[in-house]
Amino acid sequence: MSNVAISEPVSIWQLGAPLGEGPVWVERDQALWFVDIKSHKIHRLDPATGATRSWDAPGQVGFLLPIESGGFVAGLQTGLSKFDERDGSFTHISSPEPDLPTNRLNDATVDPQGRLWFGSMDDGESDTTGAIYRLAGDGTCVKSTDHVAITNGPAISPDGKTLYHVDTLVGVIHACDIEADGTLTNSREFARIPNDEGHPDGPTVDSEGCIWVGLYNGWAVRRYSPAGELLETVKFPVSAITKIAFGGPDGKTVFATTANKHITPSDLAREPHAGDLFRFEVSVPGQKNYLIREGV
Numbered sequence: 001m002s003n004v005a006i007s008e009p010v011s012i013w014q015l016g017a018p019l020g021e022g023p024v025w026v027e028r029d030q031a032l033w034f035v036d037i038k039s040h041k042i043h044r045l046d047p048a049t050g051a052t053r054s055w056d057a058p059g060q061v062g063f064l065l066p067i068e069s070g071g072f073v074a075g076l077q078t079g080l081s082k083f084d085e086r087d088g089s090f091t092h093i094s095s096p097e098p099d100l101p102t103n104r105l106n107d108a109t110v111d112p113q114g115r116l117w118f119g120s121m122d123d124g125e126s127d128t129t130g131a132i133y134r135l136a137g138d139g140t141c142v143k144s145t146d147h148v149a150i151t152n153g154p155a156i157s158p159d160g161k162t163l164y165h166v167d168t169l170v171g172v173i174h175a176c177d178i179e180a181d182g183t184l185t186n187s188r189e190f191a192r193i194p195n196d197e198g199h200p201d202g203p204t205v206d207s208e209g210c211i212w213v214g215l216y217n218g219w220a221v222r223r224y225s226p227a228g229e230l231l232e233t234v235k236f237p238v239s240a241i242t243k244i245a246f247g248g249p250d251g252k253t254v255f256a257t258t259a260n261k262h263i264t265p266s267d268l269a270r271e272p273h274a275g276d277l278f279r280f281e282v283s284v285p286g287q288k289n290y291l292i293r294e295g296v
Contacts, residue, residue: 001208001225005283009236009256013045013052013277020257020275021202022063022107025247025289032247032255033072034277035061037106042074042083045255045277047248055088063108063118068291073135075105075118080135096120096133096141103129107152107202107243112160114293115182117144119151119165132165134182137295144184145176152243155203155211157226158287164190164211166200173200173213173224191228193218202243207251207287214241214256221256238274239263246286254280 018038026033032045035057042055042064062075064083074083079095097103097120108118121130131146132154145165152166156178163176163184175190190211193200198218203211209226219239223232240259247253260268260275268274 017275018261023245077104251285
């Protein structure tokens with residue numbers, strides 16, 4: 001693994017988001033998209049011009065990922081919907097958990113085959129009712145793991161053969177093998193983070209197959225080798241870093257979402273940029289961001 005040169009993270013959008021999440025670089029418009037779950041917002045940043053735009057979602061929105069044919073899939077508390085940025089509309093696709101109204105969708109990724117993988121969680125952050133799902137070609141949602149209170153990820157290796165997902169409350173990052181038909185096998189513990197070091201939040205995999213994970217209440221982002229060795233730690237001036245995304249023309253600009261829903265008014269003096277969008281530069285790029293292919 002390469003040693004990574006990392007610049008200091010800086011705040012680039014002073015949102016003060018209660019729960020910023022799900023950053024994704026969308027190559028077709030050279031922009032960063034992300035969500036604020038608790039404010040029911042979708043945000044877009046054009047780094048080249050600094051232009052920003054926001055849309056209202058019809059409820060808590062955990063992720064937003066682009067579709068090959070246009071538009072996005074949004075993960076709402078009510079299930080998967082198609083989001084059209086041109087008119088701000090949402091069209092329902094599927095409800096993976098109609099029997100669990102207190103769950104919501106939380107995080108997601110797309111594999112090299114164009115398949116959407118996503119997780120659910122207990123909105124109260126305590127019951128182990130969350131699971132990881134795969135959206136099948138016929139529109140059904142296939143449960144792949146379960147019994148987690150707060151799922152984060154999944155994230156997938158560059159070769160498409162390994163899926164990583166996080167049990168945030170327990171503090172464990174899991175790895176699984178992805179079979180050709182999408183079945184997950186050989187589940188194993190990849191890394192464990194003690195609660196006093198922060199709670200592992202959203203994972204992202206770079207072009208070398210290294211796993212980056214934001215630490216909620218940990219003031220940092222960590223980078224692990226594919227073997228689970230801690231390689232780098234990026235310190236932040238805020239405590240809750242939720243997830244990173246690689247972007248920019250060369251894939252070496254890193255964007256990080258953060259949160260402030262856990263801090264008291266008196267804490268704001270200590271971390272006034274909590275909930276902002278951050279950026280830093282790295283010497284090893286991220287991997288290609290795949291588009292959702294419908295019907296796969």
